[in-house]
Amino acid sequence: MKNKYLFPAALFLLAVVLPFIVPEFWVHVLTEILIMGLFAASFNMIFGYMGQLTFGHAAYYGVGAYTTGLLIVKANVPLLVCLPLSMLSAGLCAAVLGYFCVKLRGIYFAILTMAFGQLVYYIIFQWYTFTGGDNGLQGIVPPAFLGKAANPYYFFTLIVVTLGMIALWIISASPFGYTMRAIRDNAERTEFIGINIQRYMHLNFIIAAMFAGLAGALWGPFNRSVAPDLCNWHHSGMPVFMTVMGGPSNFLGPLVGSAIYTMLMAFVTSFTEYWPMVSGIVIIVVVLVMPGGLLGLLGEKLPFLRQNEGNAKETKG
Amino acid sequence: MDDTGKLVLQIDRLKKSFGKYTVLTDVSYSLPKGEIAAIIGPNGAGKSTFFNLITGYHLVDGGTIRFMGREITNWPRHRIARKGISRAFQVSNIYPRLTTFENVRQAILTQQKRTLNIFTPAHRLARKNTLDLLELTGLLSHVDTVAGILSQGDKKKLELALALAGKPELLLLDEPTAGMSSEETHETMQLVKRLNREIGLSILFTEHDISVIFGYAQKLSVLYQGMVIAEGTPEEVRNNEEAQKCYLGEEV
Numbered sequence: 001m002k003n004k005y006l007f008p009a010a011l012f013l014l015a016v017v018l019p020f021i022v023p024e025f026w027v028h029v030l031t032e033i034l035i036m037g038l039f040a041a042s043f044n045m046i047f048g049y050m051g052q053l054t055f056g057h058a059a060y061y062g063v064g065a066y067t068t069g070l071l072i073v074k075a076n077v078p079l080l081v082c083l084p085l086s087m088l089s090a091g092l093c094a095a096v097l098g099y100f101c102v103k104l105r106g107i108y109f110a111i112l113t114m115a116f117g118q119l120v121y122y123i124i125f126q127w128y129t130f131t132g133g134d135n136g137l138q139g140i141v142p143p144a145f146l147g148k149a150a151n152p153y154y155f156f157t158l159i160v161v162t163l164g165m166i167a168l169w170i171i172s173a174s175p176f177g178y179t180m181r182a183i184r185d186n187a188e189r190t191e192f193i194g195i196n197i198q199r200y201m202h203l204n205f206i207i208a209a210m211f212a213g214l215a216g217a218l219w220g221p222f223n224r225s226v227a228p229d230l231c232n233w234h235h236s237g238m239p240v241f242m243t244v245m246g247g248p249s250n251f252l253g254p255l256v257g258s259a260i261y262t263m264l265m266a267f268v269t270s271f272t273e274y275w276p277m278v279s280g281i282v283i284i285v286v287v288l289v290m291p292g293g294l295l296g297l298l299g300e301k302l303p304f305l306r307q308n309e310g311n312a313k314e315t316k317g
Numbered sequence: 318m319d320d321t322g323k324l325v326l327q328i329d330r331l332k333k334s335f336g337k338y339t340v341l342t343d344v345s346y347s348l349p350k351g352e353i354a355a356i357i358g359p360n361g362a363g364k365s366t367f368f369n370l371i372t373g374y375h376l377v378d379g380g381t382i383r384f385m386g387r388e389i390t391n392w393p394r395h396r397i398a399r400k401g402i403s404r405a406f407q408v409s410n411i412y413p414r415l416t417t418f419e420n421v422r423q424a425i426l427t428q429q430k431r432t433l434n435i436f437t438p439a440h441r442l443a444r445k446n447t448l449d450l451l452e453l454t455g456l457l458s459h460v461d462t463v464a465g466i467l468s469q470g471d472k473k474k475l476e477l478a479l480a481l482a483g484k485p486e487l488l489l490l491d492e493p494t495a496g497m498s499s500e501e502t503h504e505t506m507q508l509v510k511r512l513n514r515e516i517g518l519s520i521l522f523t524e525h526d527i528s529v530i531f532g533y534a535q536k537l538s539v540l541y542q543g544m545v546i547a548e549g550t551p552e553e554v555r556n557n558e559e560a561q562k563c564y565l566g567e568e569v
Binding site for chain 1: 372393394395396398399403404410411412413414415419422423424426427428431432433434435436437438439440442479482483
């Protein structure tokens with residue numbers, strides 16, 4: 001096995017073994033880690049690979065969550081059918097909103113994504129007859145074959161998230177993924193080699209939203225309900241924190257960040273209600289001490305964690 | 318006889334101003350296919366702006382640009398590049414976080430129209446073409462080096478490789494040898510000459526190094542204060558009084 005597959009394989013094995021060791025509460029936490037990890041990884045397709053910060057990614061997570069919630073509650077559609085339909089609805093939403101966002105860069109991109117995210121939030125919040133408004137949707141139960149225990153839904157989530165992460169990995173390593181890196185590194189040069197960067201950014205925005213929608217689709221049956229807050233800009237901040245903690249330069253950084261953030265939150269909230277203050281301090285420490293995130297720091301010590309194999313030698317001439 | 322078909326680039330009465338400052342005034346220019354030509358002039362003469370207008374970096378205020386007989390005035394940059402005009406910049410404009418290999422491969426995959434492929438790992442594609450181009454431009458020893466830490470001379474070579482990867486009909490080189498040693502300058506210009514001779518690539522470059530200008534250009538145009546004040550063979554321009562007065566001075 002190549003070195004670069006060791007770390008993901010070890011993580012996967014750990015994810016398989018842990019539910020048999022830890023109490024049920026922590027299996028719920030692990031499920032949340034996986035769902036938020038996929039959400040953060042989809043966010044990183046825009047942040048880490050395309051070089052743009054979005055503060056509205058929760059909108060597509062929420063659209064995915066509500067699509068599954070509505071299909072299950074109102075039409076009793078099987079979960080396995082809901083998942084691709086949630087990806088589709090989130091992708092369609094991103095196709096419309098992203099068309100305008102990718103015309104902008106930097107802070108303007110961030111603000112417009114947040115504005116559109118809030119627009120989606122308020123539509124869901126106000127549309128009582130369809131979305132349940134601020135009450136949300138309740139009674140989103142997982143299919144019978146997954147039972148009521150924590151482990152079956154955890155393993156179902158593990159399979160879906162693993163497939164989602166593999167798909168994102170394939171995309172990020174493809175010529176399209178490298179075109180995103182090229183746009184991130186030097187958008188101007190990318191235009192001059194013949195790339196219509198707006199078109200590619202739009203496509204990447206849609207892909208990222210589809211996987212956010214998939215993560216959202218897993219959330220409803222896990223939590224048995226969905227609420228408008230899933231689309232709120234506070235929720236868009238979570239993948240930002242997770243990605244910064246784990247490391248945006250490493251494909252698995254957002255997933256590792258999700259593990260740190262979610263476990264820390266579960267741990268801290270059992271002692272104090274001041275979780276936001278603790279998370280704020282953690283973010284400050286991460287940004288100051290390890291700006292490349294945990295995997296960025298570890299990558300300096302452990303070469304097999306690095307994904308860029310670039311030889312750091314200065315050339316002469 | 319109409320010789321439009323033999324021209325790779327035909328520019329008619331090009332105008333560009335930035336606010337009240339006029340950079341180019343009624344510049345007309347033509348470049349026959351397969352020729353190496355240079356645009357020379359002092360700093361601020363409008364050379365880079367001239368390149369910027371041809372490649373769509375700035376919008377044209379007036380006049381027309383035709384490439385291979387087709388009008389391309391104010392086309393988007395990517396469309397002009399796809400049409401066959403590649404450009405190397407005065408200040409190296411590369412992908413600093415990608416390796417030298419990944420830089421060139423990206424440009425080749427773009428030329429091959431494979432950048433929408435989301436299924437095949439990029440490292441399996443265009444490997445031979447990339448290595449060939451790196452060898453041609455003298456960068457084979459820096460395949461795995463992150464481009465951002467290359468020396469200035471190597472960055473300029475990479476800049477040239479990115480431009481060549483597009484398999485252009487017309488190559489625009491903005492001070493291609495700036496930051497290079499005399500040996501690298503000679504190697505680079507020899508490569509340019511070889512490409513011109515072997516594949517008939519049309520080349521238009523700007524340069525301040527007089528030995529490079531007179532050593533490699535077949536046609537010279539002197540740009541001064543936004544106007545072409547002299548044009549012809551190197552010998553004709555060398556003997557042109559106005560060109561001597563405005564730019565060449567005692568350097569010749």
